[in-house]
Amino acid sequence: MIQAANRRLILSPSDLNDYVECAHLTTLAVEVARGTRGRPHVPEDHVDLLRRKGEQHEAAYLAELRAQASRW
Numbered sequence: 546m547i548q549a550a551n552r553r554l555i556l557s558p559s560d561l562n563d564y565v566e567c568a569h570l571t572t573l574a575v576e577v578a579r580g581t582r583g584r585p586h587v588p589e590d591h592v593d594l595l596r597r598k599g600e601q602h603e604a605a606y607l608a609e610l611r612a613q614a615s616r617w
Contacts, residue, residue, distance in 0.1 A: 547578040
């Protein structure tokens with residue numbers, strides 16, 4: 546991720562790779578670093594999937610505990 550510090554741009558090796566792949570991507574990243582463009586929201590589908598799977602697991606475990614408790 547390109548960063549701006551002391552009115553200079555700081556590039557990482559990944560930034561250079563991104564430039565080789567797509568110069569326009571670098572233009573957008575520079576604009577974000579300079580504050581002239583907002584960072585785009587990128588949905589993280591895998592995070593939502595992990596959250597849903599965790600909630601399903603917890604609900605199933607809670608149901609199992611309740612079923613065990615009702616047998617006592």
